Amino acid sequence: MNKETGSDPGICVDTPALAVFLNGSILYGVAAKVTKDGKTVSSASDLAVKTPQKAATALPKAILVFAWLSLIAEVVIIGTGGAVRLTGSGLGCPTWPTCTPESLVPTAEMGIHGVIEFSNRMMSMVVGLLALVVLVLVWRLRATRRDLFVLAAIVLGGVVAQGIVGGISVLTGLNPFIVGFHYVASLALVCVTAAFLVQAYSPVGPRVRVVPSWFAGIAHATSLVVAVTIGVGVLTTGSGPHSGDATAGRTGFNVEILEHLHAWPAYLAFALTIVLVVAAAVRRLPVLGWAAALLAVELVQIAVGLFQARNGLPELVVGVHMILASLLAAVMTVVLLRMKRAAPAE
Template identity: 40%
Template sequence: MISRVLSPVLRRFPAPSVATQRRVTWIAALTQALIAVTGGVVRVTGSGLGCPTWPSCFAGSLVPVGGTEVPAWHQAIEFGNRLLTYVVVLAAIAAVLVVLRAGRRTELRRYAWALPLGTVVQAVLGGITVLTGLQWWTVAPHFLVSMVLVWLAVQLHVGIARPDDVDVVVAVPSPLRGLLVVATGVLALLLTAGTLVTAAGPHSGSTDVDRLTAVSIPALTQVHGDLLVAYVALLVGLLFSLRVVGAPAVLVRRTWVVVGVVLAQAVVGIVQYYTGVPEALVSLHVAGAAAVTAASAAVWAHTRQPLDASSSTTASTNRDSAAAR
């Protein structure tokens, strides 16, 4: 409905090139990851209640105010994070507009629309988080929704490069696609376990709220570590299998990137655990989680390739162009 209303207006502007579409969608993906990182900074600095009300910062004021018991630097950090939300929304709207103006396929339009809609959901979740005093059970979903939006933004960015009038195939055999589905499920569990580890630690939310105490930090950390090992093992198995079946080189390269990013993230996690969870490393770990999500999403997106770019053996058994449209 909205697309039909916008189309006559958008036709007055020149159609964006594929390069422009990729730049816009890259920015949209970057901002989705960036706001997750700044949200982590808010949490580790204890600035989550720097603006104690929502949607205004203070009662009767949309911006920070002086002369209150809330430190000015806490106000600045939390208000800066809220301002970034507007940048995220603008980037998401820009992605919708370029996809609509370029007349791209339905799949891409769905991904594009998911970004601004998801960002609105995030804003509401952020408000709930503030109004409940930064309870850990509101902070954790807030982060996980960000990872979902990063994943969708990467699907959009990668998909933009594929022509709309060329058949698309799954460029790996079905068993390998299944292996990737399992790996993605383990990644989701890994991210969830990571939020629970944080919920049980000193950076669960506000310093004035209860932590997750139902399970001990060592037990949660063990589960998180076990899931990490499982994910790396699945990635290594995927790498060997991709080489055996002669998968597209870009898919193999992207999988190597995921392995590298995951191992770097593991190092950060281990160091922060044994150094008392310092704030800077927690923020870096959040950035790493976003990087792992984005890199893994790129692997998923690259399993689908234009027909002429895929091997004939794989293509003949994995056609899915009809479903994509």
């Protein structure tokens, strides 16, 4: 039994799994060294240099192209969903799955709100179609790239479930808690799609951690704080003025208090990310670029958040804030996944 990993001797490997930012620790071990037969082969810091740079995998180009399109679509639908809420079009189509009891599509008398809501529903069809294409493309690889197959299946299943949740939100008159869950689930799908791309560009085979255990711990803590920040942000939005429809209810929480509760973990996540960037730069860790990208997204997100809070929550700025949250979740996912790389050749 290896004292540091708590596992039997052998090359430390990870199991491809769902990489949501809520708790990256389920994906990563905490071994400080790579061991084989109980003997030290290499330290994690050395591995960043010794790991061979292999071709992504011999994946067909179509898989990568449609995976990228799927990720883009997942982000875009967060933007279109935000537009529905911010323009007061949440009940532009008052029924589901049809737009009205008599019509699948919006009618002329429903005006622009019906068009906006129906357009968002059509965007969900695009997201679902792209997810289906990715799953079909990886189907024949399910034996050798089970990681990709599982992630693709999760995305498609999640998109279908999201359609149902969206329908429930309409049928409940835009209940703020259901609408908030709808948004969080969309962020989770962004994370899974980002994880798919990271795995797709990674070589097949055993993987080892290429950062020190303390760095991994800080990264996981950062992901948890980011999750809390987003969660409180969802409650804040659900308590604010942008309900999606004049008749929709709010959470009943004090929005001013929630704004402060939302800001505190955001600043903590920013501070922790600065630690990650400085540590990665000093130790020359291979995750430096992605850690820096995470810091940049957080900086812009904080600036946008402060602007919207001090200027009466303008609709366009709130929409940008929502989209930036999806990018933040995606980059956080990549940072966690890139802490492991392919094990060096024997």
